[in-house]
Amino acid sequence: MLRQKLTKDLKKTLTVVLAVGAVSVVPSTGLSLDAYGNGDKTGVVALYTFKEGSGSVVHDQITTGGALDLNISGTSGSYSWSSMGLDIDSPLQVFVQSAAPATKVINACNASNAMTIETWVVPQSPNQAFLESDGPVRIAALTDGVLNQGGIYLGEGYNAGAFFDLGIHTMWASKNGVYMEQGEQFTTDPSDTSIVRGNEQEHIIVTRDSNGDVQMYVSNSTGAPVLEIPFGGAPVPNDKNGNLKLASDDYLTVGNDINPGSTQYPTVTIAGGGPQPISDKQFLGELQMVAVYCTALTKNQVLGALAPTNWLTSSTNYTVNPNAPITQAQQMAALIYERVAGVKLPIDHPTILQMANILAANPTDIPTRMQAAAIAASSPAFYNITVSDFAKPMSNIANLTQVPLNDFVADIIGATRDGMDARQMLDGDYYYVGDPTKTAVPDDPIASIALSNNHYAALESEGYDLSSVLLQKTGQLFYNGQGALVPANKVGDAGGLLTTRQFASEAYSAGTNRRAIRFAFNSFLCEDITQWADATAPDGYVGRDVDRFPTGDHNVYLTTCKACHAQMDAMRPAFAHFTFDSNKGGADYLQDALLVSQETSFSTSNGFSAPAPAAGETNQDALNDQANDETNPSFMVQSPLGVSAKYNKNTYVFPAGYPVPNNSWVNYTNRPGTVDRAYFGWAQTNVQGDSSIAGQGVGAFAAMIASSQAYPRCLAQRVFQSVCKRAPDPNSSADQALLTQVVNAFTTTDQYKLQTLFERIAVQPDCLGQ
Amino acid sequence: MKWSRRKFRIALSLIAVSSVAAFLGNACSGGFQGASSGANSLASGGAVMACQEPTFQTVPGTIAVSIEYGNNVLANMQSCLGLSNTDLSQQTLDENAARLPSFSQAGYVGDLNSAMMMGIAAVAIDACSDLANKEAAEAAANRNYFTQVDFTQSAMTTAAIDDSVNRLARECWQRTPTSEELQIIESGTQAMGSIGAQYQAINVCASVLASLAGVSNPAGVM
Numbered sequence: 001m002l003r004q005k006l007t008k009d010l011k012k013t014l015t016v017v018l019a020v021g022a023v024s025v026v027p028s029t030g031l032s033l034d035a036y037g038n039g040d041k042t043g044v045v046a047l048y049t050f051k052e053g054s055g056s057v058v059h060d061q062i063t064t065g066g067a068l069d070l071n072i073s074g075t076s077g078s079y080s081w082s083s084m085g086l087d088i089d090s091p092l093q094v095f096v097q098s099a100a101p102a103t104k105v106i107n108a109c110n111a112s113n114a115m116t117i118e119t120w121v122v123p124q125s126p127n128q129a130f131l132e133s134d135g136p137v138r139i140a141a142l143t144d145g146v147l148n149q150g151g152i153y154l155g156e157g158y159n160a161g162a163f164f165d166l167g168i169h170t171m172w173a174s175k176n177g178v179y180m181e182q183g184e185q186f187t188t189d190p191s192d193t194s195i196v197r198g199n200e201q202e203h204i205i206v207t208r209d210s211n212g213d214v215q216m217y218v219s220n221s222t223g224a225p226v227l228e229i230p231f232g233g234a235p236v237p238n239d240k241n242g243n244l245k246l247a248s249d250d251y252l253t254v255g256n257d258i259n260p261g262s263t264q265y266p267t268v269t270i271a272g273g274g275p276q277p278i279s280d281k282q283f284l285g286e287l288q289m290v291a292v293y294c295t296a297l298t299k300n301q302v303l304g305a306l307a308p309t310n311w312l313t314s315s316t317n318y319t320v321n322p323n324a325p326i327t328q329a330q331q332m333a334a335l336i337y338e339r340v341a342g343v344k345l346p347i348d349h350p351t352i353l354q355m356a357n358i359l360a361a362n363p364t365d366i367p368t369r370m371q372a373a374a375i376a377a378s379s380p381a382f383y384n385i386t387v388s389d390f391a392k393p394m395s396n397i398a399n400l401t402q403v404p405l406n407d408f409v410a411d412i413i414g415a416t417r418d419g420m421d422a423r424q425m426l427d428g429d430y431y432y433v434g435d436p437t438k439t440a441v442p443d444d445p446i447a448s449i450a451l452s453n454n455h456y457a458a459l460e461s462e463g464y465d466l467s468s469v470l471l472q473k474t475g476q477l478f479y480n481g482q483g484a485l486v487p488a489n490k491v492g493d494a495g496g497l498l499t500t501r502q503f504a505s506e507a508y509s510a511g512t513n514r515r516a517i518r519f520a521f522n523s524f525l526c527e528d529i530t531q532w533a534d535a536t537a538p539d540g541y542v543g544r545d546v547d548r549f550p551t552g553d554h555n556v557y558l559t560t561c562k563a564c565h566a567q568m569d570a571m572r573p574a575f576a577h578f579t580f581d582s583n584k585g586g587a588d589y590l591q592d593a594l595l596v597s598q599e600t601s602f603s604t605s606n607g608f609s610a611p612a613p614a615a616g617e618t619n620q621d622a623l624n625d626q627a628n629d630e631t632n633p634s635f636m637v638q639s640p641l642g643v644s645a646k647y648n649k650n651t652y653v654f655p656a657g658y659p660v661p662n663n664s665w666v667n668y669t670n671r672p673g674t675v676d677r678a679y680f681g682w683a684q685t686n687v688q689g690d691s692s693i694a695g696q697g698v699g700a701f702a703a704m705i706a707s708s709q710a711y712p713r714c715l716a717q718r719v720f721q722s723v724c725k726r727a728p729d730p731n732s733s734a735d736q737a738l739l740t741q742v743v744n745a746f747t748t749t750d751q752y753k754l755q756t757l758f759e760r761i762a763v764q765p766d767c768l769g770q
Numbered sequence: 771m772k773w774s775r776r777k778f779r780i781a782l783s784l785i786a787v788s789s790v791a792a793f794l795g796n797a798c799s800g801g802f803q804g805a806s807s808g809a810n811s812l813a814s815g816g817a818v819m820a821c822q823e824p825t826f827q828t829v830p831g832t833i834a835v836s837i838e839y840g841n842n843v844l845a846n847m848q849s850c851l852g853l854s855n856t857d858l859s860q861q862t863l864d865e866n867a868a869r870l871p872s873f874s875q876a877g878y879v880g881d882l883n884s885a886m887m888m889g890i891a892a893v894a895i896d897a898c899s900d901l902a903n904k905e906a907a908e909a910a911a912n913r914n915y916f917t918q919v920d921f922t923q924s925a926m927t928t929a930a931i932d933d934s935v936n937r938l939a940r941e942c943w944q945r946t947p948t949s950e951e952l953q954i955i956e957s958g959t960q961a962m963g964s965i966g967a968q969y970q971a972i973n974v975c976a977s978v979l980a981s982l983a984g985v986s987n988p989a990g991v992m
Contacts, residue, residue, distance in 0.1 A: 313848060
């Protein structure tokens with residue numbers, strides 16, 4: 001026991017030392033304070049540093065308006081002092097509260113209608129609220145327990161995962177003018193286990209501005225502040241106009257709250273409120289600093305150098321000259337800028353004038369125009385708008401542009417910015433993340449990147465300049481379901497964009513992974529299965545789940561089903577290791593059968609009903625059929641071992657069909673004389689005796705696509721549509737000749753650089769309407 | 771204050787939309803279809819929008835016209851007005867978020883409809899309010915768009931309206947306005963009465979931004 005206690009204390013001490021050390025390397029963060037309360041105290045109305053070391057009073061370091069000291073009530077041994085703060089070790093034993101209502105805080109914050117609570121704490125456990133019955137434990141609160149007419153708290157809670165939360169009671173006017181109380185709760189993401197860590201120093205800042213908007217910041221394991229995405233508490237329309245109205249009898253409490261009316265718990269005496277039972281909301285851990293501001297710190301003030309930059313209008317320094325004639329060169333420059341960067345720039349802007357100067361010399365010369373276009377392409381807007389909107393439709397099956405940023409899109413933006421060979425987007429082993437020295441978004445590699453899209457969505461929603469914050473990392477990582485990330489190439493399964501989480505969520509979820517083939521061909525070869533289906537292709541790889549006698553007629557299969565299945569089924573084993581099921585809580589990740597353990601417990605608690613084999617099926621076959629229902633996120637149904645069970649389900653439909661044994665695949669679209677062979681232009685490697693192309697795994701499949709002739713042509717088509725604002729006309733000889741010309745340049749002199757492809761296409765007469 | 775602003779916003783929207791409707795002029799009653807307008811990008815100075823069949827046929831020598839879409843609606847306004855992120859109010863961001871579902875996904879001209887135009891007008895009013903707030907705090911000589919506006923007055927002078935329209939059209943339509951366009955905005959603004967020069971300035975700005983010429987790509991062709 002003693003050893004455990006010593007170990008715990010040592011760990012805490014070490015953590016604090018390390019974390020405090022880390023504080024000094026955090027970039028300047030404006031008004032935020034360190035764990036000792038040092039820093040710019042502008043706007044702070046009450047400050048507690050918990051460095052008293054002994055006694056039963058926590059002193060308010062802000063004496064303006066009168067010090068609001070806190071008195072500690074607690075049984076002997078229920079709390080102790082350390083060099084860093086006040087340790088609370090026992091539930092239902094300790095109550096720390098101001099001796100009088102927090103009038104100076106109430107008056108100032110009600111007047112400003114804004115508030116910030118900043119704390120440094122060491123929570124004892126990430127799950128402590130799970131064990132306590134009254135909901136989130138209180139770190140700091142303006143408690144509204146007596147009059148119950150408005151208050152605020154910062155707490156730690158649990159709902160299928162730990163979170164920090166901000167609870168607010170606002171008083172807002174309904175339509176008939178009656179003031180009503182509205183409770184709101186904003187939490188950090190409960191599924192992100194990196195936020196509430198336990199036994200580690202955490203720096204938490206929550207702000208509520210006069211518009212009712214809430215921001216939450218929690219330091220990550222290196223001590224840097226992270227702008228968390230507030231969950232829940234989305235303000236309803238009436239809330240937005242509501243006011244922060246702290247009740248006149250609110251007391252400032254830390255570490256606990258009161259629970260009026262309860263007879264279950266010990267009581268404390270509230271001045272003016274008599275004896276009141278305390279809550280089972282005892283925060284367990286160490287309180288190191290609590291500061292209350294009556295202003296809402298801005299992102300720039302909290303994040304300092306990590307705040308988003310103003311990339312859209314990096315230069316607002318221009319002068320409108322209403323009397324100057326607008327030259328044709330200016331108009332062309334403005335048009336090229338708009339097409340390349342995706343936004344209008346003022347025609348008198350220095351960038352437009354710079355481009356116009358170049359164009360004026362030789363406005364019809366393509367290389368001259370490309371020089372001007374290169375200026376537009378160097379703007380952040382090119383990456384954040386044009387390249388992003390070029391990549392987004394490729395990243396989802398519905399072909400939508402208005403979707404959140406994701407890893408697929410980030411990889412394309414980063415590759416474009418870094419001048420990478422576009423083939424590497426498929427056959428390279430890398431990925432992009434927000435540079436942690438330039439951003440403050442959720443960045444836990446498991447919770448925010450492998451298990452969710454939170455990292456990328458926040459990069460975009462917070463307005464970070466993707467042209468500067470994206471950082472290339474070598475070696476894609478897969479989550480193994482057991483708390484660890486493993487290099488994809490350890491099992492030979494890195495496949496560039498085909499193994500991004502976004503592609504997986506679209507292509508490998510449920511189903512049979514045939515969708516992945518169709519999606520890949522659509523996105524990277526611009527050819528839908530309806531175009532490359534071929535009923536003459538060999539059907540030896542068609543799965544057992546495909547009926548050979550639909551409606552009782554084999555000819556229906558031969559003339560319709562086979563055309564698609566013969567081609568797709570032969571290639572789909574490329575993805576045999578993968579599945580992704582967003583329906584499983586906590587399993588929203590790319591599952592690789594070589595990394596995630598085989599499911600062996602086919603119990604109802606894991607989502608399985610009693611297997612009921614169809615005629616001709618084994619029990620394993622019946623379990624395979626239920627693979628998509630399996631609910632245990634740590635495991636994966638495989639059959640055979642190493643192959644996702646979805647490949648071998650519904651075997652009763654045609655038991656003589658092809659059982660997928662591994663990830664070896666065959667491409668039949670290379671057969672001589674076929675339209676497909678001419679269109680795709682596969683590089684002639686790994687060609688078999690029957691002219692098919694054989695390969696193993698997703699990497700080889702991705703490399704096959706990247707080396708085809710259709711891939712650069714597809715990219716050119718998509719770029720054309722992006723900057724020329726129309727699809728190239730397949731019946732227009734001019735458009736087709738243009739595509740051929742730019743693809744030739746792209747694959748030779750331009751060395752597959754996407755940015756140059758944008759510049760080259762945007763300045764063509766057919767694109768500019770000349 | 772919030773109530774009166776809301777009321778004002780409704781009035782502004784109607785005026786802005788009436789200006790937009792005037793710009794539509796000879797538009798097809800069934801709405802715009804197709805992606806090619808047939809307008810020559812660099813020579814076009816008028817608010818002309820040819821009626822096209824709903825096809826994507828290519829007409830040699832013409833330029834495909836698209837419209838602003840999604841988040842680019844606000845981004846375009848911000849960029850052409852020279853507003854930084856910190857110049858934007860929370861209200862503008864909230865309005866844009868609320869209107870996003872009515873905006874085009876990918877910018878095809880055929881996506882244009884009345885709900886989208888109403889949404890653009892609403893966002894334009896807020897963005898223009900941010901511009902007016904920014905410029906009202908600056909000396910007249912340092913402003914880009916409201917150089918002749920006395921924000922303490924109850925109305926803008928005709929000269930101030932014309933000057934502001936000229937400046938806004940130059941930067942956001944990337945051409946000078948026609949006399950007809952100038953007249954429409956001028957009369958629409960004066961019809962608001964003496965409600966404050968700042969509100970009139972917002973109307974002038976929103977009329978330019980929420981017009982078809984303001985939302986088209988290339989700018990000013992519609």
